[in-house]
Amino acid sequence: MKKARIGILPGGGDCAGLNPAIKWVVKTATDERLVWERGISYEVFGIRDGWKGLLDVDPATWDTAGHIVPLNSEIVRTWDRYGGTMLGTSRYSPFDPKHETSKLVMQNIERLGLDALIVIGGDGTLAAATRFAREGINIIGIPKTIDKDLPETDYTLGYETALNVIVEEVDRLRTTAGSHKRIFVVETMGRTAGWLALEGGEACGAYIILIPEYDFSFDRVNELVMEGRRAGTRYEIVIAAEGAKPVGGTEVVRKEGVDSFGRKALGGIGEVVAREIEKGTGLETRSIVLSHLQRGGAPCAYDRRMGRYFGIAAVDLIVRRKFGNMVCLKNGMISCVPLESIYGRISRVDVATQYDPDRYNGRRTILRIEE
Numbered sequence: 461m462k463k464a465r466i467g468i469l470p471g472g473g474d475c476a477g478l479n480p481a482i483k484w485v486v487k488t489a490t491d492e493r494l495v496w497e498r499g500i501s502y503e504v505f506g507i508r509d510g511w512k513g514l515l516d517v518d519p520a521t522w523d524t525a526g527h528i529v530p531l532n533s534e535i536v537r538t539w540d541r542y543g544g545t546m547l548g549t550s551r552y553s554p555f556d557p558k559h560e561t562s563k564l565v566m567q568n569i570e571r572l573g574l575d576a577l578i579v580i581g582g583d584g585t586l587a588a589a590t591r592f593a594r595e596g597i598n599i600i601g602i603p604k605t606i607d608k609d610l611p612e613t614d615y616t617l618g619y620e621t622a623l624n625v626i627v628e629e630v631d632r633l634r635t636t637a638g639s640h641k642r643i644f645v646v647e648t649m650g651r652t653a654g655w656l657a658l659e660g661g662e663a664c665g666a667y668i669i670l671i672p673e674y675d676f677s678f679d680r681v682n683e684l685v686m687e688g689r690r691a692g693t694r695y696e697i698v699i700a701a702e703g704a705k706p707v708g709g710t711e712v713v714r715k716e717g718v719d720s721f722g723r724k725a726l727g728g729i730g731e732v733v734a735r736e737i738e739k740g741t742g743l744e745t746r747s748i749v750l751s752h753l754q755r756g757g758a759p760c761a762y763d764r765r766m767g768r769y770f771g772i773a774a775v776d777l778i779v780r781r782k783f784g785n786m787v788c789l790k791n792g793m794i795s796c797v798p799l800e801s802i803y804g805r806i807s808r809v810d811v812a813t814q815y816d817p818d819r820y821n822g823r824r825t826i827l828r829i830e831e
């Protein structure tokens with residue numbers, strides 16, 4: 461019976477849901493009961509620290525520095541309960557124009573004898589995966605990112621757990637905000653997509669939600685705050701996506717420069733908005749940055765389920781040798797799309813149908829019933 465090697469590699473920023481996906485890839489691929497039906501058996505190797513693990517590994521000695529971990533059902537048995545990734549990850553791109561290492565990575569994939577590689581990633585990691593697929597590497601993608609900004613899928617692992625963090629933290633803020641009659645500006649992650657801010661804000665009932673897809677005016681924010689106070693509110697919760705910016709302004713960055721995937725380090729808009737509200741309304745305003753708390757913690761039930769389904773579907777694709785695809789969720793069904801169809805694209809909030817640019821909040825019309 462033929463035995464094939466599968467490598468599994470989470471890359472880019474971590475999030476909840478990675479470990480459940482890894483667990484279910486391993487359990488499905490090594491399921492003894494399916495060997496005869498498939499006519500092939502698999503062994504699974506975890507790659508440590510993202511693409512970097514495939515660069516640093518020495519295929520001649522295999523595991524000398526721990527870049528590759530042989531996985532089996534017993535090892536991964538409890539992994540789905542834990543956040544982050546047991547394999548580690550890194551923001552390392554083998555296609556970084558300043559230091560391209562893709563040839564070495566491909567040589568290592570070949571020398572390790574990996575028949576297929578499952579890559580769990582967001583836009584940067586899966587863009588690299590797509591480029592390797594073009595070079596003939598047998599790749600399957602699994603979508604993950606708390607930003608939910610990958611196109612062609614209704615879900616990316618980690619998103620729902622991050623939303624739960626936003627709701628829990630805002631619930632906690634409400635009590636102290638109310639006691640002191642303060643305004644709290646809560647900065648969420650999400651890069652250039654407003655999903656986390658919008659849907660997190662909707663879930664926690666935020667009064668104002670600022671998203672990167674719609675440039676806001678400080679005057680309008682202050683007007684809305686004062687309107688609330690006139691109506692008798694004691695406090696307000698304002699959610700600001702890290703990528704939100706005022707009309708005529710630019711994104712606020714934590715530090716200059718870009719990472720290995722060419723992306724800015726966004727952060728700081730929450731404090732800017734807080735200062736402007738305090739100046740414009742005279743009301744005491746504080747800001748808080750949820751930052752990496754949104755990526756941490758145990759996966760919620762949905763991420764455990766989706767990690768499981770995506771992991772199983774990824775192995776299904778390998779068994780059928782349908783390489784160059786990303787598993788996805790579309791209209792409630794687990795399915796797959798070509799990696800090429802997501803390359804270089806980002807999914808962002810559609811302001812026309814999902815955002816209220818007047819109230820800076822979610823839409824109050826959802827059903828559009830035809831006459």
Ligand code: F6P
Nearest residue numbers: 473551605606607649650651726
């Ligand atoms: O893409 C996920 C994400 O959490 C973004 O929302 C955020 O801008 C970025 O990663 C932060 O990256 P790092 O972990 O490198 O600071």
